[in-house]
Amino acid sequence: MALTGSRGSAPPPSREAEPMTKTELATEASLTVVDWIDERAQLSQGLRWMMFRKVPKGINWAYTLGSATMIAFLNQAVTGVFLAMYYRPSVTGGAYASIRYINDDVPLGQFVHGMHKWGASVMIVLIFLHMGRVFFFGAYKYPRELTWIIGVVLLILTLVMGFTGYLLPFDQRSYWATIVGVNINNTAPFIGPYLGDFLRAGPEFGATTLSRFYAIHMMLVPGLMAALIGLHLYLVAKLGISAPPWLKAQEPEVAIEKVEV
């Protein structure tokens, strides 16, 4: 108190002393939180690297198919969580009844269920289109071979999701289609019988089969996919998105000289 001098002749309050508006306060607070987190996690550098990297000239709409696939995957993840809140993997009527319940009684249940069901088809379409783009643009060639290989694994996992998810409603269609599907796996050379046994969780198609499909469908494969998508995107950002193959760089002399030094 003593340091601020006498009250009467105090200079007009400085800018800093002015009370902050609510928005300023909120900005300040969130900046502090962001700074606090960033001081520890140091994410902003990575984020800046990811967001402000350059994409080459000539990037067109075909290049959005990968991120569109990812949006479809995220849609599956989110709607899947809501379905899992009600779903019961029980063969003695529980599975079927729980899906009936979602469809008929849960608010927006049928809508979310439908988004999950149709989202699967949309994701399959998008993943094939994305793969087609990469194939016809020759984008899998050096140095992006590994990105492609991870992509093929993602394609297989997406198909596995479609196959295991189909059984879960446990209606006639899904039951019989899955019996045929498992038997197809059964006839595979060498690993077939083991694959069949693994999927059925035993020599016959029964209660444990459904639990097994459920675990594969909602834990094993989605976890793997999320990790692989992360790796896929890391490689995409690290290597840079390929330029459209029909573009040739206009070679400025400076640049040429620079590289050839």
Place this chain on the structure above:
Amino acid sequence: MNQAEKEQYLREYALLKNEGKPFFPYAVAKDALMAVIVMIVIMLLSLFYGAELGPAVNPTTTTYVPRPDWYFYFLFELLRVMRNAPKLTDMATLGVPTLCMLGLFLLPLYDRSPERLITRRPVALAAGLATITCMAYLTYTGANTGSPNQVVLPVPPGLTQSQRSTFLAGEIIVGESGCEGCHQIGSYGNNGPGPKLTHIGTILRPGAIASTLKDPIAPMPSFASLAQHSPKEFKQLVEFLSMLQ
């Protein structure tokens, strides 16, 4: 690609990238618009087509035709087509798709030419178009043909008119009942876990067949409810099986 070609590519790419724009906001804007479109399409599909649920599982049904989701039609169709060459069935159902997957997986390892423009990659262009055509064709025919569980056997000679029609009806019932999931009949169905039924008429008498169907040993499901609810179809099924000499 040899070392020089790799370096040449990286040099060229660095130049193109230099002339490009930052990912944010230019590419992000396109991606975001695409994301909105994708979500709208998914929601519209859900609103218009919903997620209808079929009838509850009934392992002893006789009227159900197994159908996978559309993106597996090509696989089911391949299975059906390859039935005509029974020795190849294993190859067709998992072998061919496995080989295709392997080919896809290893693509960057065997296609090492530096050329990226599709019009200068005739082999890749032809292979790509051929793959798309095959998949589209198989999906289309798969969507339009009957169940992969269909059985179409040559009708044994010397049958009366009514035996003939029983035989044809039996084929349908067997196909619809999912017997092929566990039994091989002629060139149809899976070899196991159940025994082959190709010559079941010479092994079991009709009465024994009927009692097997009504009171089978697990894992075979019981078809007693079929006998109860539609005795005519059950009788046709038993007579059909007895005719498989």
